[in-house]
Amino acid sequence: MKTNRIYTTRLQAGLGLISETKQLLSLWTEGMSTSELTKYALGLGVFSNISSRRLKNIVVEGFAPRYLVKDDYPAKFLKQLSSSLSTRAFSQILFIFTCRANPILFDFVCEMYWTAYAAGSEILTNEQARNWIQRAIENGRTTKPWSESTVIRVARYLTGACADFGLLEDVSKDNRRIIPFRVLDEVAVFLAYDLHFSGLGDNSVLSHPDWGLFGLTRDDVLAELKRLALQDWFIVQSGGGAVRIGWQYNSMEEVVDVLARG
Structure with a gap:
């Protein structure tokens, strides 16, 4: 999304x-x-x-x-x-907040990376990133048109940021290999509670766009939380299309304390 x-x-x-x-x-x-x-x-x-x-x-x-x-x-x-977290887990949490602060990266990951991954593509190129940016400009997503040099530069920023966070790896100057990218348990717990304590209801947590950064649909998120419930992070009840989540911790401080203790 x-x-x-x-x-x-x-x-x-x-x-x-x-x-x-x-x-x-x-x-x-x-x-x-x-x-x-x-x-x-x-x-x-x-x-x-x-x-x-x-x-x-x-x-x-x-x-x-x-x-x-x-x-x-x-x-x-x-x-x-x-x-206290592994480098990968900590980097994934930084990835979430970096995408929240940079909508262009958020949408690039959801629209380009995951679409390419689902299609079985092995490579994501800077040219594809440039074309995506051009379409965004044409659709009014920037305050004013960007110069060609700016488009080229930002395309490199997008693929470079994805490489930094472990979604892509260098193949050549303008081509990057797509790497499988799966949300880690600690990160799923952090994100779920982060959304919950932001005031969202259970269904809104499950369907929040942030999960799309990890290629997850609402059903995928529900399955993840049910699995994590076996580790006592939540109590998840679902049936007849309705979902209720029992949140085991009363504040984000409590969640972070437990995550930090491993």
């Missing part, structure tokens, strides 16, 4: 930024502003290989829109999970 938001070039601030995000989370404390985080990181010299301007851009345009969405959310949870 696609988003209805306008597409931007914000990915130019950084693609996956996985290692940078881990470093920034290790420095960040609750209540810290983007300017304070940038200044603190510069003072410690942990990003000595990049310029101060580049670091500021990463924090303001990359880190903050993804992980400082509201009242330190989700950074406060990610900081706790960064050293």
Whole structure:
């Protein structure tokens, strides 16, 4: 399911930024502003290989829109999970928030990656990404038409971000191989509770577009949650088209504490 938001070039601030995000989370404390985080990181010299301007851009345009969405959310949870989850699981959670902050990446994954995967394609090319962007521009998904050079650049951002998060791998300069991408248990638990505590009802959780980032339909999600219920994360009752989920934890803090303990 696609988003209805306008597409931007914000990915130019950084693609996956996985290692940078881990470093920034290790420095960040609750209540810290983007300017304070940038200044603190510069003072410690942990990003000595990049310029101060580049670091500021990463924090303001990359880190903050993804992980400082509201009242330190989700950074406060990610900081706790960064050293306890596997690299793959943590990266998948970063993938969710990166796609939420970048609708163009969200829709590219759902429309291009998963369509190609379902069709049995082995390769996703930058040319395919460029053509997809051109169609989006024609359909009014940008505030104004993009130049050809911008289209080419953003196409590379999209396939590059997918590679960073483990959906694609390099074959050549303009071609990337499609890699099977399955949501991990810890990530499915995190996402389900994240949606639940955002105020959604059980059926809305099951049918939320975020699951499409992992190629999951509503029925797929229901099957996943039933399986995870065997691990006592939920109680799932379904029958006659109705679904009721018993949520075993009362806050996201509780969920994250359990996930962090492994």
